[in-house]
Amino acid sequence: MTDFAGIAKQFVAHYYTTFDTDRKNLAGLYRENSMLTFESSQSLGAAGITEKLVSLPFQKVKHEYGEPDAQPTANGGIIILVTGHLVVDDESRPLAYSQSFQLCQDATGNWFVYNDIFKLVLL
Amino acid sequence: MTDFAGIAKQFVAHYYTTFDTDRKNLAGLYRENSMLTFESSQSLGAAGITEKLVSLPFQKVKHEYGEPDAQPTANGGIIILVTGHLVVDDESRPLAYSQSFQLCQDATGNWFVYNDIFKLVLL
Known part of the structure; x- marks a missing residue:
């Protein structure tokens, strides 16, 4: 049986480390x-999604999230729900967010993001 | 083409109305x-899930959520992400939450909840 919880945890750590680095x-x-x-x-496809993420109006970003x-x-x-906070640039106030992914496997067995929904949580 | 956004919106309204009523x-x-x-x-299957939801330690609950x-x-x-607030019993302080669903269709074409992940958002 697929260790979906382990794959999810590993994916999420890799995703946010990459997001916060480059x-x-x-x-x-x-x-x-x-x-x-x-x-x-809404953005579609690796190129369109990357363009959207790169164009977000901040330079520095740090995600902090729970299990x-x-x-x-x-x-x-695998469907994943993450909740956490992010701090952008020199803002001192963290923003609460939630993000849901569905990971799928491609023909070679590599996991990729098929669905990705991100939303700030208003307090 | 399936009107996934319309189905999601209708489902979410029905889900929370039912949750808050009975x-x-x-x-x-x-x-x-x-x-x-x-x-x-974690709970599995309609009976186990309903038992979990009914056993939650509040009598009155009201969900307020965005699009x-x-x-x-x-x-x-259809994958859905909802963020919102809920108020339970006579608490005056709303609790922020996020919830992700995946809806699937059964053999007769009815939509049902295959995946459901609920999490309070800590502020």
Whole structure:
């Protein structure tokens, strides 16, 4: 049986480390049919999603998050929910967010992000 | 093409209205293979999930939430992310939460909840 919780945890750590270090490198985690909904704005495909993420109006970003929750999905994927905070640039006030992913495996067995929905949580 | 955004919006309204009115009636939205992760505690199947939801330690509950975000999934399902607040019993302080669903269709075409992950957002 797939260790979906372990894969989810490893993916989330890799995703946010990459995001906070050099977010253009997230491109490798998406495919041509991947979808991103970022604050209700939609992007499609690795190139479009990377362009969106790179264009976000901050230079420095740091995500802090709790243990991700994960479940297997009907088609052999993994659904993940993460909640956390992010701090951008020199803002002192962290922003609460939640993000849901569905990971799928490509033909060579590599996991990639098929669905990605990000939303700030208003307090 | 499936109107996934419309189905998501209609589902979310129905789900929270039912939850806030008489949550044992949520049973009809789950199937035998449905999964719930509620604050990292896992339940499986319509009966187990309903038992968990009914046993939550509050009598009155009211969910307030924003427009849900939705995407189609690889197997014809719909992934949904909702963020909002809930107020329980006579608490005056709302609790921020996020919840991610994957809806799938059963053999007769009815949508049901395959994946359900609920998490309070710590502020």
